[in-house]
Amino acid sequence: MSASRPAKPKPAVQPTADRKSSEALAQAEPPVRYLNRELEWLEFNARVLEQAQDPQIQLLERAKFLAITGSNLDEFVMVRVGSLKLQSQGSGGRRDPAGLTAAEQLQAVARRCHRHVQSQYRILQDEIQPLLDQRHITRVDLNQCSDRTLAAAERHFRGDVVAVLSPQALHDRRFPMLPGLGIHLCVQLRGVAELSPQNGSQVIDKPSSRKSKGDSANAGPDEHEPQFAVIPLGRTLPRIVPLPSEKSAAGAAMPGGGEHSFHYVLLEDVVAHFVSDFFPGREVVQCKPFRITRNADVELREDGAGDLLGGMEEVLESRRLSDVVRLEMDASSSDAIRNYLTESFYVDPDFVFNNDGPLDLTYLFGLHSLEGFSSLRDDPWPPQRSPKIDPTETMFTSIAAGDIMLMHPYETFDPVVRLIEEAATDPDVLAVKQILYRTSRNSPIVAALIRAAERGKYVTAIVELKARFDEARNIEWAREMEQAGVQVIYGIRGLKTHAKVCIIVRREPQGLVRYVHFGTGNYNESTASLYGDISILTKDESLGTDATMFFNAVTGASQPQPFQQLSIAPLTLRRTILEMIRGETERSKQGQKAEIIVKLNALVDTEVIDTLYEASQAGVSIQLNVRGVCCLRPGIPGLSDSIEVISIVDRFLEHARLMYFRHGGDNKIFISSADWMPRNLDRRVELLVPVNEPTIRKTLRETLQLYFRDNQNAWRMQPDGSYERIRATKKQKPLRSQEVLYKQAVKAMQDLKQSSHVTFETHRPSK
Incomplete structure (x- = not known):
């Protein structure tokens, strides 16, 4: 390795997959052993969409899930469709493991x-x-609202919008460089050859739009070629525009008025309604929103990048200028606008979407956070303090008492932040070494690293500049830390550094001690309240030695030496996983009980899948909890009879990678930063960390088993790649795994409070 530097009720069982295509795959000869990665990801998003349809879920939570599906699909199109486009242009007829060419995948997608x-x-x-x-959360139609509401919208338009936005006339389909995923308005104008200077403007596709004083009949001959303009809405103005509640004719508040009502209009609707003000003397035929998605699969050619920082800035610029892979338009757009946009952006007709509703559903996130509607959201689940951490003691004291496992977001991420903040000011701390893949906007961890360096401590940070969509933020953090004296390493040439580890070296009476944090999630306190992850805090000597050797090998561009406990990708992690699976296979063949339980975000790697198939054929019991993409086909006779695959889609994003192997009763358990995908096993720097403390091992095994008892938010994968919702039978009690985990965290703290020693102080007679 070399381092680079500076509600409609749904049935109890609801299939989500494209059964026709998946059944065809299942019946193909020879049998297809793997499912297509892209289609399986879309089935995951369909499971998220089911949450938006579930009447048992609070209304604003349903709206939030709908927004998540929109955000998910945006990223999928940017990255995966963008990648398939490039493959289809350069790979010819090469097929994926499911037997599909890139062109066939694009059509199916x-x-x-x-x-x-x-x-x-x-x-x-x-x-x-x-x-x-x-x-009483109402989106107002400006064409049918009261004069009072329309006047408020007009005041907003004239006071806050007109001065910010700028229309641009379009000639010969030469668009300005529009950003991807933004909302833009395409304005169709009547020809201007015969327009007189005194003629006003009008929008003729909106019957209630304001008319100008001019005579529209004098706007020019209809046979003139239509002209177009674009108004980019940008990201400065808020998209949700609050409006006063509607009033009845008698003046009384209509339903929806009062303390808990919210009437709003979207920014594009305001601009479209008053758009004629931007074009005095012109006749506006139609004004409709559109949205483009650009190819984000733009990677750095590191062999030609002498300066990685500068190279990544070029990647960001290239992404801004990349080809359009999707065009979204309002379904009521005229043929003229539709044809003009499609031809101007050279977009594949298969990826032109005419949407019957607001473009970009992420505006629903804004509705989810509205004040005054708490009854429409989930009851809060505030993260709990770990009973193993005494807030009156330092983190070093707590960790010295024994390994600590934190289960986020049920338990707070604060101890991880606190550990690094204490390290920054502790006079006995000599060095801090940390990998940063994704961080929050105002990261307290980065701030602590900067303070540590300013206090003279030896601070080294590996900042992964190639973390997709976080490149700009990581570049900014890297420069700030360098200025403060942090030794910054910009990842590894040819690899992404995705491992989650922080090492703190402290001088203690017995010598130097390494305090280490290993995690399955990023050092981001914001997402730690939303993502299900595992943290291990330890001062185990061999793990600390391994972590230091690993870190120094990365920063020193050297060949890692054999580790005592850790496995790392791309060198040994794949081998360790395969050896653990094959070990269970051999034990099963010898008549021993063999068992594998794994929790992942994705299972794509064909070598790992084949090894799991072999284990199944040997009789190993295999339970896989795969949140997203799973290319393995469970339950195929003679191939995967003993493999069960579930997916949990619930309040929190399941993100932890956790593995259990029975290992002859020795119960080997690991946490990891890596999914079982070729990119993680072969093209990223990842860690597989054994869990040594017996109590933590027991807790994690029970947690893995708990997920397979979930009958509220679990889906079982079928052999054809479809999923069926698992519902409690009449004899079963409802069990929601995330709720159980939260209640366990609450109970642990309650038990701690009840077991706290009470000191009795007696009253003594006065002298």
Whole structure:
């Protein structure tokens, strides 16, 4: 390795996959051993979409899940569709493990995306929006609202919008460089050859729009070629514009008025309604929103990048200028606008979407956070303090008493932040070494590293500049830390550094001691309240030695020496996983009980899948909890009979990678930063960490088993790649795994409080 430096009720069982295509794969000869990665990811997003449709979930939570599916699909199109586009241009007929060429995958993905988007807007228009209206969260139609509401919208337009936005006339389809994923308005104008200077403007596709004083009949001959303009809305102005509640004719508040009502309009609707003000003397035929998605699969050619920092800035610029891979338009757009945009952006017709509703559903995140509607959201689950951490003691004292496991977000991430903050000011701390892949905007961890360096401590940070979509933030942090005296390493040439580890070297009476944090999630206190992850805090000597050797090998561009306990990708992690699976296979063949339980975000690697198939054929009991993409096909006779695959989609994003192997009764348990994908095993720097403390091992094994008893938010994968929702039978009690884990964290703290010693102080007679 070399371092580079500076509600409609649904049935109890709901299939989500494209059964026709998956059944065809299942019946193909020879049998297809693997499912397509892209289609399986879309099935994961369909499971998230099911949450938006579930009447048992609070209304604003359903709206949030719908927003998540929109955000997820945006990233999928940017990265995966963008990648397939490039593959289809350069790979010829090369097929993926499921037997599909890039062109065939694009066609299948386009069909599935269109169905997915149709489902999104059906759920929005038929279920969520009517229910929001009933609860007085109303999107106002400016064409049908009261004069009072229209006047408020006009005041906002003239006071806050006109001065910010700028229209731009378009000539010969030469668009300005529009950013991807932003909302833009395409304005169709009547020809201007015969327009007189005194003629006003009008929007002729909106019957209630304001008319100008001029005579529209004098706007020019209809046979003139239409002209177009674009108004980029940018990201400066808020998209959700609050409006006063509607009033009845008698002046009384209509349903929805009062303390707990929220009437709003989207920014694009305000601009479209008053758009004629931008074009005095012109006739506006139509004004419709559109949105483009650019290819984000732009990677750095590191062999030609002498300066990685400068190279990454070029990547960001290239992404801004990259080809358009998706075009979204309002379904009521005219043929002229539709044809003009499609031809101007050279977009594949298969990836042109005519959406029957607001573009970019992430505006629903804003509704989810509205004040005054707490009854429409989940009850809060505040993260609990770990009973093993005494807030009156230092983190070093708590860790010295024994290994600590934190289960986020049920237990707070604060101890991890606190450990690094204490290290920054502790006079006995000599060095801090940490890998940063993704951080928060105002990261207290980065701030602590800067303070530590300013106090003269030896601070080294590996900042992964190639963390997709966080490149700009990481570049900014890297420069700030360098200025403060932190030794910054910009990742590894040719690899992404994805491991989660922090090492603190402290001088103590017995000598130097290494305090280490290993995690499955990023050093981001914001996402730690939303993602399910595991943290291990330890001063285990061999793990500390391994962690230091690993870190120094990365920063020193040297060949890592054999580790006592850790396995790292791309060198030994794959081998360790395969050896552990094969060990269970051999024990099963010898008549011993053999068992594997694994929790991952994705299972794609064909070598690992084949090894799991071999284990199944030997009779090993295999339970896989895979949140997202799973290319393995469970339950195939003679191939994967003993493999069960579930997926949990619930309140928190399941993110932890956790593995259990029975190992002849020795119970080997690992946490990891790596999913079982070729990129993680072969093209990233990752860690596989054994869990040594017996109590923690027991807790993690029970947690793995708990997920397979979930009958509220679990989905079972079928052999054809579809999923069926697991529902409690009449004889079963409802069990929601995330709720159980939270209640366990609450009970642990309650038990601690009850067991605290009480000191009795007697009253003594006065002298």
